[in-house]
Every structure is written in C-alpha cells, then in structure tokens.
Amino acid sequence: MSPAQRSTPAHEPATAELAVSTVIFALHTEADAALPSLWLPLVRRTREPFQGQWALPGGWLPVDEELGKAAARTLNETTGLTPKYLEQLYTFGALDRSPGRRVVSVVYWALVQSDEAARTAEGENVRWFPADDLPELAFDHNLIVDYALWRLRTKLEYSRIAHAFLGETFTLAQLREVHEAVLQRPIDPANFRRTLEASKTVIATDEYLAGTPHRPPRLYRFDSTIDPADLGPLGRATPGKAS
CATH class of the missing domain: 3.90.79.10 (Nucleoside Triphosphate Pyrophosphohydrolase)
Structure with missing residues (x-):
C-alpha cells in the first residue's frame, strides 16, 4: 500500500x-x-x-x-x-x-x-x-x-421582545397590536393593560400621541434596564445581540 x-x-x-x-x-x-x-x-x-x-x-x-x-x-x-x-x-x-x-x-x-x-x-x-x-x-x-x-x-410571553417592532415610544394599543399579530388572536384591551402594568416592563411618559381625532392616548416606553430577550450569560458576548 x-x-x-x-x-x-x-x-x-x-x-x-x-x-x-x-x-x-x-x-x-x-x-x-x-x-x-x-x-x-x-x-x-x-x-x-x-x-x-x-x-x-x-x-x-x-x-x-x-x-x-x-x-x-x-x-x-x-x-x-x-x-x-x-x-x-x-x-x-x-x-x-x-x-x-x-x-x-x-x-x-x-x-x-x-x-x-x-x-x-x-x-x-x-x-x-x-x-x-x-x-x-x-x-x-x-x-x-x-x-x-x-x-x-x-x-x-416573558420578554420585551415586542420592542423591536416599535419605536422608542408607543401607545398601549400599538403594543397590543404587536401581541395580536404575533399570537394571531384578539386580546382584551382591559386585561392587556392590567397584565402589562403588573409586569412593570413599560413606563408611562409625559407625552401623548398627536393627530388623533379623540382624546390623545398616552405614550409609553420600555424599561431600558430589561433586555429585549433573556440570552443568559452568552448574551453579553454574542455578536449580533440587540442593544
């Protein structure tokens, strides 16, 4: 051989x-x-x-x-x-x-x-x-x-990943629309508000959405101390991680 x-x-x-x-x-x-x-x-x-x-x-x-x-x-x-x-x-x-x-x-x-x-x-x-x-x-x-x-x-269900679909500020109705689109089912607005307030992931701002025909809704933002998704210990070193 x-x-x-x-x-x-x-x-x-x-x-x-x-x-x-x-x-x-x-x-x-x-x-x-x-x-x-x-x-x-x-x-x-x-x-x-x-x-x-x-x-x-x-x-x-x-x-x-x-x-x-x-x-x-x-x-x-x-x-x-x-x-x-x-x-x-x-x-x-x-x-x-x-x-x-x-x-x-x-x-x-x-x-x-x-x-x-x-x-x-x-x-x-x-x-x-x-x-x-x-x-x-x-x-x-x-x-x-x-x-x-x-x-x-x-x-x-457990992260603020919906932030990636929205701007820096948003109404609760806009955030609910993201959840409805992803889950493909309607969500009761009152229950959604209560669940969101209990999660403490969003913070009310002093701003309101302009250009609406009725009472302008308040704008919210996500708590920036919470990552969009929990990536664990690798999240701090993984290229492409959301900021």
Whole structure:
C-alpha cells in the first residue's frame, strides 16, 4: 500500500460546510384583515440545488468573519435590511438538508419595524410573504420558519421582545397590536393593560400621541434596564445581540 493510500482512508468523512441564514419578521396590515400579521422576506435561488425556489436570506460563512457579522452582512446584501434586533436562533445540521453535500446552517432571526420593512429592496428575486402561509421553500427552510415563529410566540410571553417592532415610544394599543399579530388572536384591551402594568416592563411618559381625532392616548416606553430577550450569560458576548 502506498503512503497516499495510507493517509486517505476510504471511510474518511467529507468536511461539512458552514453557512448562515436569517429569518426576518415584520408586522404587515392588510385592508381586509381583522388583525395585522407577520411577514418575512424570501430570496429566489438562482442556482441549483432548488433553483427557482424561495429561500431564507443567507450565504456561506467566511473563515475570517464572526457569525453575527456574517448574518448581518448577508442579510443586508440580499434585502437591504439592517435590523436592530438580531439574535442567534438555532443551528440546523440534518445530514440530508442539502443534496450532495453536508451543510450546517447557523440561523439568526431579526425583527424590524414596518417602516424599515417598506424600504426592503424588493424585486424579482426578493419578496415578502406571510409567515403563516409560505410556499414550499428550499432545503429545510419551512421547518426553520416554523421554529422561529414558535420561539417568537414563546418569548413574547416573558420578554420585551415586542420592542423591536416599535419605536422608542408607543401607545398601549400599538403594543397590543404587536401581541395580536404575533399570537394571531384578539386580546382584551382591559386585561392587556392590567397584565402589562403588573409586569412593570413599560413606563408611562409625559407625552401623548398627536393627530388623533379623540382624546390623545398616552405614550409609553420600555424599561431600558430589561433586555429585549433573556440570552443568559452568552448574551453579553454574542455578536449580533440587540442593544
């Protein structure tokens, strides 16, 4: 047996490739809809595998770039978005998720306000879709979106993650609308106010929303001492963590 044969055993596995992808949620209100809903941008694949199918924004991870920065860069290159809230979601690495090669994807998720979503570079290969009514996506991206929706709806119950959909100040009705859009069910305004006041996550300001036909509602802000989401001890060191 030659040295070359000894140094390359037949059972040696191929090297896995590493990629990053991002799920971006924004609120969208349709004229005939009872509630606002969550939408996300997808990009059309221009090469095989899955050429022509829609997929999450993403790309390969360079050896000299941090994960969070790579996720933000690929997202901006494909959609033009630069979200303030960008958090690592999960790592997907099933053996059969990419035909003909082993690809492990580190997935991030982002939340953007409606006005920022409106500035997305939409076109033939970039389009917004309702998160709960997606076409068949490339790879395992339908599963990834389902997982992201589950995480968002779970976090909404115990964190101030809704802040990422709103400006610095907001009315309680606007905040309730975020919860209704994410949970996809109406919420009683009085119960919502009581629950919110008991949580002590929002602070009333001395400002009021201008331009309303009736008594202007008070504006609130989130308590800045509370992080948008509990990322645990890794949160202080994770690139892409929301500020």
